[in-house]
Amino acid sequence: MKKISRTLSILCILATLCLTLAGCKVGSGASPDEATITTGSISDTTAVTETSETETPSVTPTDAPESQGGQPSGSGSDNGGPVSSNTDRLTITTGNKGYAFDVGSTITYTFNMQTPKKIEDVQAVVSYDSAYLKLKSADVTKMFPVLGASTIYNTNIQNTVKFNAVNIQGFDFTSKNALVSLQFEIIAKGATSVNTAVEVMTEKGGTPYVENFTKAEGVTFEEYIK
Numbered sequence: 400m401k402k403i404s405r406t407l408s409i410l411c412i413l414a415t416l417c418l419t420l421a422g423c424k425v426g427s428g429a430s431p432d433e434a435t436i437t438t439g440s441i442s443d444t445t446a447v448t449e450t451s452e453t454e455t456p457s458v459t460p461t462d463a464p465e466s467q468g469g470q471p472s473g474s475g476s477d478n479g480g481p482v483s484s485n486t487d488r489l490t491i492t493t494g495n496k497g498y499a500f501d502v503g504s505t506i507t508y509t510f511n512m513q514t515p516k517k518i519e520d521v522q523a524v525v526s527y528d529s530a531y532l533k534l535k536s537a538d539v540t541k542m543f544p545v546l547g548a549s550t551i552y553n554t555n556i557q558n559t560v561k562f563n564a565v566n567i568q569g570f571d572f573t574s575k576n577a578l579v580s581l582q583f584e585i586i587a588k589g590a591t592s593v594n595t596a597v598e599v600m601t602e603k604g605g606t607p608y609v610e611n612f613t614k615a616e617g618v619t620f621e622e623y624i625k
Contacts, residue, residue, distance in 0.1 A: 489531055489585045492592040494622040504585050505535065510595040511621040512578040517569030519603040521546070524596055525560040525579060531591040532583040534560070544577045545570050569603040575621070595622060 487502040500506055510525070527534070534554060543550040543562065549570075552562035560581060564570070572578070579595060597620070600609035608615050 487588040489588050490590045491532075491624055492590070493594060493624055496623070498624045500585050502585050502588050505582060506585065506624050507580060507582050508593045508624050509580045509622065510578050511575050511623075512572050512597075513575040513619045514572045514600075514602065514608055515617045516573065517571050517603040518608060519567055519569050519601055520563070520565040521570070521578070521600040521609075522563035522598045523578065523600075524562075524598065525581060525593070526596070527558055527560075527583065527593045528591045529558050531585065531587045531589060532593070533586050535582040535584055537582055542581060543579055545572060546578070567603075575619070593622075593624070595620075 488499050489502060490497050490499045491506070492498075493508065498506075508525075508527075539550055539552070540547050542552070543564070546562075546564040546566075549564045549566050550562050551564065552560060554560050560579070562579065578597075583593075596612055597609045597614065598612055600607075600614075600618075602608050606615075608618050614620070
């Protein structure tokens, strides 16, 4: 009986050891074949995960290209300064130069002249476009600083200001001065021009300085807007 009991005890111990070893194999993959299968499973899972991340990258709104609706950042400039928030602007050309102003602004157009000697008469016309510019009334001495009260002028003809003046004592333009200076209100956006054409001008003593819009040597004209 004792031998049988001892034998049974040994068999029980062996059975316990076998179960223990079998459990370790399942948990650790001790055999080469099982280790390969387990490791391969992990590698396959990792590969799938990496492929998934590559195919579906995370995209935030800042990654979207501008061509798909994004707006470029930065600031613009106009003549070296900030761009006006008011897009209603008028470009006025005079004297081969362009000037840009906002609609609603008041501007002053000036035509300067210089002659070798005093003049005794002059006749000229200012041309502008009343669709863009509204002539503002002004005192004759401000419109014609040198000619003054001797000036006869007409502002009733659309898009023009015609004027002439005569004085046998002479008008002094030997230093550069304004023949005409007019104020306008800008009433529309776009592009236009303002110009003065001197038709006739005579030096005190009778020498023609301008004939049929053609000026003589030594006579200079200058026009600008501010």
